[in-house]
Amino acid sequence: MSKRTLFESEEKTIERAEAILEAETNRDNPLADEFSLLLESYKKTFKQTRRLIKMSDMQQKNLNKAIKQVKEAKEQAEAANRSKGQFLANMSHEIRTPMNAIIGMTELALKNELSPKVHKYLDIVRISAHSLLGLINDILDFSKIEAGKLDLEYAKFNLREIINNLNHMFSEKLSQKKIVMNTNISESVPCALLGDPLRIGQILINLINNAVKFTEKGKIDIKVELVSKTSDFAVLRFSVKDSGIGIPADHLPKLFDSFTQADSSTTRKYGGTGLGLSISKRLVEMMDGTIWAESEPGVGSVFSFTLNLGRQPEDAESIMVPEADTILGGDANLMENLRGARILLAEDNLINQEVALEILGNAEIHVEIANNGREVIDAVYSNAYDAVLMDVQMPEMDGFEASRRIREDGQFNRLPIIAMTAHAMKGVQDDCVAAGMNDYISKPIDTARLFSTLAKWIQRPSEHRSVDAAPIHAKALPEAADPDDFPDVLPGMKVEECLDGLGGNRKLFVKLMKQFKEFYGDSVNTIRESVKKGDLEEPRRLCHTLKGVSGVFFAKNLYEASLELETVLKQERSEELAAKILEFETAVNEILESANIVERHSERECADASHCRSANLRADSIIPHLTSLWEMLSKNNPMAEEMLDTIRNESQEFSSFKNEIEKLEKQIGHFNFKGARKTLEEITEAMGVKPES
Numbered sequence: 083m084s085k086r087t088l089f090e091s092e093e094k095t096i097e098r099a100e101a102i103l104e105a106e107t108n109r110d111n112p113l114a115d116e117f118s119l120l121l122e123s124y125k126k127t128f129k130q131t132r133r134l135i136k137m138s139d140m141q142q143k144n145l146n147k148a149i150k151q152v153k154e155a156k157e158q159a160e161a162a163n164r165s166k167g168q169f170l171a172n173m174s175h176e177i178r179t180p181m182n183a184i185i186g187m188t189e190l191a192l193k194n195e196l197s198p199k200v201h202k203y204l205d206i207v208r209i210s211a212h213s214l215l216g217l218i219n220d221i222l223d224f225s226k227i228e229a230g231k232l233d234l235e236y237a238k239f240n241l242r243e244i245i246n247n248l249n250h251m252f253s254e255k256l257s258q259k260k261i262v263m264n265t266n267i268s269e270s271v272p273c274a275l276l277g278d279p280l281r282i283g284q285i286l287i288n289l290i291n292n293a294v295k296f297t298e299k300g301k302i303d304i305k306v307e308l309v310s311k312t313s314d315f316a317v318l319r320f321s322v323k324d325s326g327i328g329i330p331a332d333h334l335p336k337l338f339d340s341f342t343q344a345d346s347s348t349t350r351k352y353g354g355t356g357l358g359l360s361i362s363k364r365l366v367e368m369m370d371g372t373i374w375a376e377s378e379p380g381v382g383s384v385f386s387f388t389l390n391l392g393r394q395p396e397d398a399e400s401i402m403v404p405e406a407d408t409i410l411g412g413d414a415n416l417m418e419n420l421r422g423a424r425i426l427l428a429e430d431n432l433i434n435q436e437v438a439l440e441i442l443g444n445a446e447i448h449v450e451i452a453n454n455g456r457e458v459i460d461a462v463y464s465n466a467y468d469a470v471l472m473d474v475q476m477p478e479m480d481g482f483e484a485s486r487r488i489r490e491d492g493q494f495n496r497l498p499i500i501a502m503t504a505h506a507m508k509g510v511q512d513d514c515v516a517a518g519m520n521d522y523i524s525k526p527i528d529t530a531r532l533f534s535t536l537a538k539w540i541q542r543p544s545e546h547r548s549v550d551a552a553p554i555h556a557k558a559l560p561e562a563a564d565p566d567d568f569p570d571v572l573p574g575m576k577v578e579e580c581l582d583g584l585g586g587n588r589k590l591f592v593k594l595m596k597q598f599k600e601f602y603g604d605s606v607n608t609i610r611e612s613v614k615k616g617d618l619e620e621p622r623r624l625c626h627t628l629k630g631v632s633g634v635f636f637a638k639n640l641y642e643a644s645l646e647l648e649t650v651l652k653q654e655r656s657e658e659l660a661a662k663i664l665e666f667e668t669a670v671n672e673i674l675e676s677a678n679i680v681e682r683h684s685e686r687e688c689a690d691a692s693h694c695r696s697a698n699l700r701a702d703s704i705i706p707h708l709t710s711l712w713e714m715l716s717k718n719n720p721m722a723e724e725m726l727d728t729i730r731n732e733s734q735e736f737s738s739f740k741n742e743i744e745k746l747e748k749q750i751g752h753f754n755f756k757g758a759r760k761t762l763e764e765i766t767e768a769m770g771v772k773p774e775s
Contacts, residue, residue: 092128096121177218180633185211186441193444234368235512238394239279241306241318242267248286248304251534255294262301263290270308272316276392281365286320288358289385293324300325300382309388316393321386329377337375338363362387417445420533423468423540424448428458428484429502430476432597436590438471445533455479459487462494468540469498472519482517489518498539569679574672576636592684593751594634599677600748602628606667609647613659622651628670635673643669705771708762715750715759722758723750739765 099121108114188208192201245265256263267273286304293302302324309317329337338359366373366387373387425442429435430453442449450465452458454476462470470488474481481501488494500521501514514522521535570577581591605628609621625648632641643666650662707729714722730743742765749758 089132096125096128099124181211181215181218183633185215190441190444234278234281236276236392237279237515239275239277241271241273241275244279244283244286245304245306247283247534247538248290251287251531252290252294253530253534259294259298261294261297261299263304264301265304267306268308271306271318272308272311272393274394275316276394277369277389281369282389285362285365285387286322288362289322292358292385293322293326293383296383297324297326311393314393315390317388317390319386319388321384323382323384325382328379328381329375329383330379331377334375334377338373417533420536420540421446422448423536424450424466425536426450426452426458426461426465426467426470428452428455428470428476428481429473430454431473432594436594441532447536453477455481455484455487458484462488462497467497469500469536471523472499472501474501474503474514481519482513485514485517485519500535500539569683572676572679574635574637574639574669575676579636580634592680595677595680597751598631598635598673599681602631602670603674606663606670609663609666613663618651618654622648625651625666635676637669637673640669640673708766708771712759712762715755715762722755723747726750739768742768 099117102108103114103118103121111117185208188204188211192204192208196204245267249263249265252263290302290304302322305321305323307319307321309319311317363373366389370390371388373385375383375385377383425447427435427438427442427449429438429451435451439449439451450461450467452461456479458470458472458481459479461467472481472485476484481503485499488497488499498521499519500523501519502523503514520539523532523535581588602624605624609624612618612620625644629641629644629648632638632644643662647662647666650658707725711722711725711729714725726743726747742761746758746761746765749755749761
């Protein structure tokens, strides 16, 4: 029965009772007065009850309204957190991508012959870039913690492996400062644990970084001791002790506050933001631990923390991990072990390919290229590799899917697959592990981290190391033309900064300009046609790609135009599309004009250098060169491009096949070695010669 029906029924009952009292037959009834009193009391009670019920209804409505408002506020807060998390992921990707070029190209430039002054400048750039990357990492982590977006994983790991990684990671820094670092894990400590190895390593890295920074001489001791344990858990105490400058007692309480250091002079002399210790404290507390510091000025400091970690079953302790040795400036066998290793690089971005080839090739590591996941799968079934460096974002098939398919075949269980990505968010790392990848390298690529990670997973017996193997990608050959005779001003870009970023390699610069013209010369028409068809995905992809490419050429206008058009496309602001496409077209045309200028200049250089060529060889005299070229193409060796130049310059008969040579050069430049072999075969057949097998 509804409330309204109940009220109406009660009102009728009262009306009938009043009618009974008013009836003449009941006026003289001795019970009439008592009945009248009872009726008045009932009416008063009914009136109060109805008022209370109405108040209750009103309160219920207000409560429902408040619940709805709370629910909406909760949904808005969750949406804001999701947006904040996505913003952090995008920020991480966007910042790390140009940092990759800055650090990678600077380190490559430092490997070339430079004047002491230029070398000093570039070394400052390298040090500053690494400092900036550390700051970026700290700010992103701090932001994720503040936003509640930093989650801890609960995975199996071996503690000795973390300690070994630290030794490799800090080898170069320790060598430069001639500091000894000792590591000791107590025998009572269970090493087969459950927790977040990445974050445990991050805490230790922060503390060791500080120890190295503030220690000019002496040593650093890292200890791990057991506090208590049960069958399921273990409480461990980690300590990092240094013989550095020390900290006054009155400054210790504020060490772990955000953006705080012991004193302002510390910041001026040693740099830093004071975020590292704050982040470490938050991570330790998230793992049910505590962190503290003890120090004496002029004697040194000890930073300690405890963690409550899960334990793996007892049989997991039997899996041995090599002990970490005392390290003074690095493992001398690390690079020797990698020398001659064969690595498959899965990367679709040509510029990233060039950087990786230079870095790995200069370490005498053999590198082969796969441009997408499908090529990766074909390659691992066709060749034996010591490791795969896997970009996660590639066309046709991404790195996640390629890794999953490789792991489905048991014969590849021991093949190391190492992820490379500019996304630094934890979710991406989880996806990498779930897909079957062994490890993770974030972009920008830190050379020391790259080599230490490769050394961690590539274990090659000494008899398999290629002592006399030629590097797949050696340093660029010296330029024949006068460096001063090169365009120093080009539309839409900064030539000097671009060349500095490429280590002064003008040949690579010319190549990249040609690639820009080839790949992106028709990008504006592609975008317009796609938009006309209602397809916004391809334009968004193009804008995102060109936004990254613009950093290589220091093309500010192209970057801004690409970013603005990408934003308009993502937000589907159709009323602004036409204007933004026009701005984008202007910026692209500036770089295309520069590419044409560079191409004309390059052609003049070739013509001017013709008199420097050695005597033209007869067709049969270039067979050894053709044989070398064929072997390089068969081994997917990018140095084939240098050999092609040599043959073209030395043989007029060979160079007469202009169109075929241009096609061959383009195929090698795009790492299409299969197509290049076919083109070379067509040229040699037309010449009537055959490379020796």
